Amino acid sequence: MSNIDTAFPPNLLPDEASPEWFNKADNAWQLTAAALVGLQSIPGLMILYGGGVKEKMGCEFTITWGYRMSFGSKLLPFWGEANVALDQEYLLDQAFLGKFPNATMVYFRSVFAAITLILIAGAVLGRMNIYAWMIFVPQWLTFSYTFTAFSVWCPDGFLAKMGLIDYSGGYVIHLSSGLACYTAAYWVGPRLTKDRERFPPNNILLMLFGAGLLWMGWTGFNGGDPYVVSNDASLAVLNTHLCTATSCLLTWVALDIIFFRKASAIGAVQGMITGLVCITPAAGKSQIQNSELLQEVDDTMAVLHTHAIAGSLGGILTGLFAEPKLNRLFFGSSGHYIGLFYGFDDKSRIGSGVRQMGVQFIGILFVVFVNVVTSSIICILIRLVVPLRMSNEDLEIGDDAAHGEEAYATWGNGERQENSFYRGSINPKMELSVSTNRAARQAEKT
Template identity: 30%
Template sequence: MKTPLFSGWKTRVQMLCLAALCGLMLGGMAFGALAQEVAEPVAEAAAAAAEAPPAEAAAEEAATEEAAAEEATAEPIVDKGDVAWMMTSTLLVLLMVVPGLALFYGGMVRSKNVLSVLIQVVTVFSLLAILWVVYGYSLAFEGGNAWIGTLDKLFLKGVTIDSLADTFTDEVKLPEYVFIAFQLTFAGITGALIVGAFAERVKFAAVLLFSVIWFTFGYVPIAHMVWGAGGYLLDKGALDFAGGTVVHINAGVAGLVGAWFVGKRVGFGKEAIKPHNVTLTFVGASLLWVGWFGFNAGSNLEATAGAALAFINTLLATAAAILAWALTEKVIKGKSSALGVASGAVAGLVGITPACGSVGPFGAIAIGAAAGIICVWGVTGLKKLLNADDSLDVFGVHGIGGIVGAILTGVFTAPSLGGTGAEDFSIASQVGIQALGVGVTIVWIGVVSVVAFLIAKVVFGLRVAEEAEREGLDITSHGESAYEA
């Protein structure tokens, strides 16, 4: 039985949760700054104490030069097993998009809009795939400065079947075409994720124009900063193994901005807007889980123990998130729903993405459970506080799950907690660096998304007419119907 007193406490709890999330990020930055201040004098003292006599230093320098010469003359290794694994991983990420994400989103909208969502997912993915090979790959991974790469490989200039791409092992390489294709799927799925935030009322042309602008000035620079050689966040030491910032926080923030700009659906908050087919959504979530092994374990770039670690972490974190979401729903609503279990799976997958290659199995369980619980609040309490009609909870699951995972990566990478960090790993310092990465991504993508939606609004307008929205986008925008009457 609900009482005014209980409702009041519920609102207060939601506000406290929002404040805690903000405080976690700010506190992380403060911890990082403090740790850096303490570490710098210690490092200087250690360096001064470790100065070698001139003769020893010369011998050491000669040995280093000899090792470098040997390394330079060593033949690069292209292992057929690595190549096969990376091509398989690329296919698995594609499976995440079509049919995985398409079915996951399609089942959550009303029957009159299911085809519009399917079309938006696959078309945005296809558009970004083309842009990736035209200029995206070059700007993300080819040289440049701390913020963006160069156009030296515009239209894949100079890339041939003999071109090689680096892995995490110096002498081990991949055919560059394989690396390009793998990273292409990351760019494509990120753009496809965004469309769920403003589904059922947006103009198709506006979605495509927004995607081009967001990809060019949002996704590509963030990918370079996090993963590209010399990237700002990479050089700062930010850990993002498979895309917590680059993919999920990025998509979540862009989706939230879009939900605000496009506005709420007709009847939102006044009439029931229910998923038309939870079975499709459940199947889509299951395919996402399967495909995510390519997403996470494939990010190791080699078929080694590192891929095995990411694989088992992806398995365990998702299981933990499903249980945590189901239990939280049971406590709050009295029942655990199929839609909740499916959403919990995605929340766990999102949460472990940045951490899968650096935390241990029990760290993965902790991150998955945290993401499952916190994302329940993200799609309920926080959603109300933000006053946004985020149709398919892109920010509540991907944005919040990505933030939780990125911050906790800085905690559970510690070797004392089963992670793969070095012996001198500092949780406080790393959490600060992780919070910096989260903050940069939120601000950068927020600004780019605002500009992109403003341009799309001026050029095409963002929203379909009210009559078209009531009839459904399948008929009014695409001239088809998913289900015949």
């Protein structure tokens, strides 16, 4: 057997490793952007949320059946045909957009699916049953995420054909995750009263470190969506950081000082996330100078506010400020992609600007409907099989301790809390605390 035969797999000769359509620079940047998005999830969001969310099923879902349902052949106007994305011939073929192989696109899109899941987890941290979560993940990805991804991002999707502008996931990632997490939080129920009354971060330095990884990782989140090393990618990255800095430092911190008389690190992080999400739908479509029931449900990390609402606002502002020249740069032709304000400037395109605003609102309504309905159905079905919510005993000691792990040991000489399923081995101090709280609840009932 020759060296060529051993160095390359069947049907892939050396001169075919870089076919005519293949662009090495674009491929290298796309892989880098995907790695940056991956760092946003683990360790970024994992550190920011305080640990405990180690869900990697997003990647497995994507490469097995989810990618083709999101970006493959059309089955329905809002859904693609289910098919695996592991076939070598398919992976080495050119992606539907970009001068790189499907393998790169599958990787890039898998990290987007994964981070969406972790965002959802942020609203039910510390109280959703782990078994219920393991059932929820593949069901939601299959019957909710693929609907919005295909409809908005796939060229055959009905919202894409209508001209919806969602540059990098304001609708597909942030509005979807914000609504799904809020719906799931409703069905799971709130935290314990004492946790809702006082829920300070256990380590602000770690929180800021995670937030910094999230911010820097957003360079790949928005910069990778032109699928090409271009002026548009550069503009998207610059817009991302400028909008985030404005939201974090000039707006949110200023509001903290005005209303609470002091700046807050937690407030700055919330402002940072809001800015990142808000610019996402329009990162490469707007000029730099244009970048600018809730009490009833327990949303632990305020994902609805910082993602769903910010994502919706970003989508609406995109309909106002989408710049025709930049749309032409991204879509190949401006067509009917034009912000309402630019439509007013060009009197002949006022109708197109009004239409764009309508499409942006239709997209919001579609994502709201899909996520509220599917998330509710999934949660209702899951609780027929396993409890959605952790037991009160496990809620008392915390979800990490319930699984025999402790992020921070706060008693003794650093020993860890034993698994809550084995009550006899629970740390005596914690045993007393749980028993006391249980007795107090029983006294209240009687």
